[in-house]
Amino acid sequence: MKNAYIWVLWLINTIIFVLSTRNPIYLLLVLIVLFTLGNHKAKAQHRKAWIGLNFRFLISMVLISSLVNGLFTHIGLTKLFQFPENWLLVGGDITLESLIYGAINGLIIGSLYLSINIFNLALSVKQLSRLIPRAFHPIGMTATLALTFFPSIQQRAREIKEAQMIRGNPMKKISDWLPILLPLIVTSLEDAIILSESMTSRGFHAVSRRNNANLAVISLVFGTFSIFSGWILNLYAYPQVISIFLYVVGGSIIILTLIKKGSEFKVTHYHQVPWQKIDILLSIVFLTSIILQIISAVFFENSFSYSPYPQLSMPSFNIGGVLLSAIPILPILVSDHD
Amino acid sequence: MINIEGLSFKYPNTSQYALENVDCQIKQGTLTLIIGPSGSGKSTFLRCINGLVPHFSGGTISGKIDVFGSDPINDGPEMLASNVGFVFQEPEAQFVFDIVEDEIAFALENMGVTRTEMHARVDEIIERLELSSIRYRSIHEISGGEKQKVAIASVLVTNPKVLLLDEPTSQLDPISADQILRLCVSLKKNTDLTILISEHRLERLLPYTDNVIKMNNDHNLNMGSPSQIIPHLQNLPPVVAIGKKLGLNPLPLTVEDFPKNVSSNRKPGIKLVQPVLQETNSESILEIKHLSAQFNQEPILKNISFSLKQSEILVLLGKNGSGKTSLLRSILGLMDSVGEKFFKSQNFSDLPITRILNQIGYLPQNPNDLLFAETILDELKITLKNHGLEKTDQDLIDFLQQFKLAEKLNQHPRDLSVGERQRVALATVTIHDPDIIFLDEPTRGLDYTAKNQLSLLFKEWRNFGKGILLVTHDVEFAAGLADRVVIIEAGKIIFNGSPADAFTKFPAFHTQTARIFKDSEMFLPEHVI
Numbered sequence: 001m002k003n004a005y006i007w008v009l010w011l012i013n014t015i016i017f018v019l020s021t022r023n024p025i026y027l028l029l030v031l032i033v034l035f036t037l038g039n040h041k042a043k044a045q046h047r048k049a050w051i052g053l054n055f056r057f058l059i060s061m062v063l064i065s066s067l068v069n070g071l072f073t074h075i076g077l078t079k080l081f082q083f084p085e086n087w088l089l090v091g092g093d094i095t096l097e098s099l100i101y102g103a104i105n106g107l108i109i110g111s112l113y114l115s116i117n118i119f120n121l122a123l124s125v126k127q128l129s130r131l132i133p134r135a136f137h138p139i140g141m142t143a144t145l146a147l148t149f150f151p152s153i154q155q156r157a158r159e160i161k162e163a164q165m166i167r168g169n170p171m172k173k174i175s176d177w178l179p180i181l182l183p184l185i186v187t188s189l190e191d192a193i194i195l196s197e198s199m200t201s202r203g204f205h206a207v208s209r210r211n212n213a214n215l216a217v218i219s220l221v222f223g224t225f226s227i228f229s230g231w232i233l234n235l236y237a238y239p240q241v242i243s244i245f246l247y248v249v250g251g252s253i254i255i256l257t258l259i260k261k262g263s264e265f266k267v268t269h270y271h272q273v274p275w276q277k278i279d280i281l282l283s284i285v286f287l288t289s290i291i292l293q294i295i296s297a298v299f300f301e302n303s304f305s306y307s308p309y310p311q312l313s314m315p316s317f318n319i320g321g322v323l324l325s326a327i328p329i330l331p332i333l334v335s336d337h338d
Numbered sequence: 339m340i341n342i343e344g345l346s347f348k349y350p351n352t353s354q355y356a357l358e359n360v361d362c363q364i365k366q367g368t369l370t371l372i373i374g375p376s377g378s379g380k381s382t383f384l385r386c387i388n389g390l391v392p393h394f395s396g397g398t399i400s401g402k403i404d405v406f407g408s409d410p411i412n413d414g415p416e417m418l419a420s421n422v423g424f425v426f427q428e429p430e431a432q433f434v435f436d437i438v439e440d441e442i443a444f445a446l447e448n449m450g451v452t453r454t455e456m457h458a459r460v461d462e463i464i465e466r467l468e469l470s471s472i473r474y475r476s477i478h479e480i481s482g483g484e485k486q487k488v489a490i491a492s493v494l495v496t497n498p499k500v501l502l503l504d505e506p507t508s509q510l511d512p513i514s515a516d517q518i519l520r521l522c523v524s525l526k527k528n529t530d531l532t533i534l535i536s537e538h539r540l541e542r543l544l545p546y547t548d549n550v551i552k553m554n555n556d557h558n559l560n561m562g563s564p565s566q567i568i569p570h571l572q573n574l575p576p577v578v579a580i581g582k583k584l585g586l587n588p589l590p591l592t593v594e595d596f597p598k599n600v601s602s603n604r605k606p607g608i609k610l611v612q613p614v615l616q617e618t619n620s621e622s623i624l625e626i627k628h629l630s631a632q633f634n635q636e637p638i639l640k641n642i643s644f645s646l647k648q649s650e651i652l653v654l655l656g657k658n659g660s661g662k663t664s665l666l667r668s669i670l671g672l673m674d675s676v677g678e679k680f681f682k683s684q685n686f687s688d689l690p691i692t693r694i695l696n697q698i699g700y701l702p703q704n705p706n707d708l709l710f711a712e713t714i715l716d717e718l719k720i721t722l723k724n725h726g727l728e729k730t731d732q733d734l735i736d737f738l739q740q741f742k743l744a745e746k747l748n749q750h751p752r753d754l755s756v757g758e759r760q761r762v763a764l765a766t767v768t769i770h771d772p773d774i775i776f777l778d779e780p781t782r783g784l785d786y787t788a789k790n791q792l793s794l795l796f797k798e799w800r801n802f803g804k805g806i807l808l809v810t811h812d813v814e815f816a817a818g819l820a821d822r823v824v825i826i827e828a829g830k831i832i833f834n835g836s837p838a839d840a841f842t843k844f845p846a847f848h849t850q851t852a853r854i855f856k857d858s859e860m861f862l863p864e865h866v867i
Contacts, residue, residue, distance in 0.1 A: 197394055197415075268452060
């Protein structure tokens with residue numbers, strides 16, 4: 001699955017489910033699914049390290065979150081022990097429920113982190129840059145490159161650390177790491193300058209018509225002002241139709257400005273986005289899942305959610321929750337194609 | 339045609355001109371070599387031609403530049419992209435995407451070329467530069483030579499009229515460098531491309547050069563044919579030096595130009611002497627036995643065994659990616675390996691890195707990684723402190739004399755020239771007086787003067803009893819220093835012996851002298867009288 005738009009739908013679907021359910025059984029299922037998918041996506045030689053890194057992150061989040069919530073939230077009926085009441089913030093009952101609630105938060109953070117890591121594994125810089133609206137092409141491209149700069153900065157940091165060790169620096173105390181900072185900043189800036197020179201000399205940001213930049217800024221400001229005004233009027237109980245009118249006017253101005261601005265960039269794309277049958281099918285599955293979850297959250301009581309308060313109980317478990325937990329595995333079933 | 343009239347340029351916040359009143363004309367379909375000492379304005383000159391100077395650098399510019407009808411000063415580099423291609427010194431730093439094919443298509447996407455045409459042009463350039471085998475591969479997984487080819491392909495895909503290359507072979511082994519240069523020549527012939535190359539290693543470029551631009555220290559330039567410019571240089575390429583020594587007229591500029599009757603020792607009155615090689619009978623101070631290492635589960639060093647003697651310069655040669663740097667890092671414990679390592683007969687395989695580095699000084703490929711203090715003096719004090727040593731300022735000044743840096747001891751290391759910075763880095767890794775010194779590509783980006791200074795320094799260290807392990811692609815530099823040579827290929831030692839054998843029997847590492855006097859043991863101009 002190489003279609004970047006489907007991966008965006010996959011990410012939105014996974015994030016919505018992870019954030020809307022607090023059911024530890026479903027969260028554990030999602031985590032198993034994500035680790036399986038990540039293991040499949042990671043390159044063979046990096047699999048062990050990828051799993052190890054993400055697993056360590058997950059465990060640390062569960063522990064930290066559980067500890068913090070346990071210490072600062074004194075709700076719940078199953079008291080484990082008590083700190084003196086006069087202890088600032090932490091004074092009071094330490095309950096099993098608050099520890100469990102914290103642990104669930106840790107599972108959620110770990111799942112989100114894993115999802116974003118898999119998204120990064122699945123898409124190349126090129127595919128990520130494809131997701132940027134054309135009007136934001138230069139700034140979006142720069143942001144994408146900045147994100148992908150992190151691995152190279154890590155690599156540079158390793159090289160500089162090695163160079164400092166060569167000079168006899170043991171690299172054991174925090175102060176030993178200070179000599180890494182300056183060379184890292186300088187070399188990263190030098191690399192960034194070369195990259196931007198290279199991009200510019202290959203025609204990046206060669207805008208054909210530059211003379212209406214100010215007009216675009218004025219239009220965007222006016223559009224935003226219109227939406228903001230609608231919101232303010234809505235707050236003071238003016239007729240809602242006025243607010244809706246202002247929202248529509250503001251939104252239209254912003255969209256039209258972006259379309260107009262985007263047309264100034266004559267950027268084309270080398271790769272055609274693949275839309276094979278399986279891509280369309282997956283899009284439908286993810287979109288349906290997203291819509292169902294939103295409808296369920298807005299109009300019905302969310303049957304997948306869980307809270308350990310006031311007293312710990314067994315989380316519910318139904319086939320719908322299991323299916324939603326398993327949906328993120330779908331990309332594993334699709335062989336890569338382009 | 340490229341026409342430059344009265345071009346002067348100053349970088350921001352400087353009073354000195356980087357280029358001053360430069361005039362020159364470069365004809366279409368020619369290859370022009372730009373030479374000159376570090377800091378003489380070679381890169382600035384190239385950047386003016388595609389508009390990176392002044393649009394990217396800022397500064398004050400005057401004069402006129404006409405590049406096939408475009409004006410880089412007014413239009414800027416992004417508008418010249420379709421006419422002028424620029425390949426930077428470090429290919430890795432200029433890549434935007436991670437897949438070869440995507441990187442090549444980047445410029446076409448920016449120009450708004452239709453997808454059908456883009457595919458046709460990418461296919462064509464991939465075929466012409468023989469990149470089919472790596473088309474879909476990650477840029478991080480290909481060799482240095484392949485990266486340079488991809489960088490060239492990514493600018494040639496727009497069918498530019500001018501190709502600018504800033505030291506394109508400085509990081510390449512001799513074979514990869516020759517491939518890149520032959521590629522340039524074939525492009526020039528087949529597409530009438532105008533090529534300008536800035537390069538320090540003249541011996542590599544001269545066979546392919548139509549014109550030479552010599553940048554002077556006063557930031558002006560001389561332009562002419564190679565035969566007009568090269569003989570007047572202070573540091574001559576070996577073939578020219580031999581020609582001059584033998585009083586040949588006209589002076590040969592390339593090995594192919596060298597008179598055959600002289601090279602086969604038939605000309606009366608000319609003698610070729612067998613090189614007198616320095617035999618080192620001292621004891622081994624470093625011994626490596628059966629060293630093996632892996633990277634990403636792939637073996638990169640396979641059962642390596644060799645020794646380094648006291649007062650010996652051992653040169654380690656090999657193609658890009660053959661495992662030279664990995665070998666140095668494995669010995670130092672900077673990467674995992676199996677095997678035995680002995681320092682003066684004591685096994686140090688299990689010692690911590692800091693203990694190993696007390697005995698071995700190591701200069702890595704990028705000296706900038708080592709330097710971070712405010713002054714040269716502070717840099718030395720930091721290394722001493724790390725090793726738990728102390729020296730007086732006077733001792734440090736005396737130490738800096740050998741690096742010709744004593745007068746600059748209070749300067750910021752990053753304000754120095756490339757060659758001076760390299761010497762500061764060397765000083766920081768040797769101030770604790772190690773018995774062994776590892777040098778990884780110490781001549782990268784250095785001009786002839788800076789290289790000569792390094793060469794003298796290394797010889798001095800050898801005479802003081804140090805053992806030096808030198809990794810380099812610079813065959814001429816290596817030949818001038820080597821007491822012994824080890825050649826490594828795909829992680830295995832394939833040769834360990836005399837420089838005469840290494841530089842005359844392995845075509846990939848032939849010096850110019852060896853190429854002139856085939857079937858002899860001569861490999862340096864000094865061997866010819």
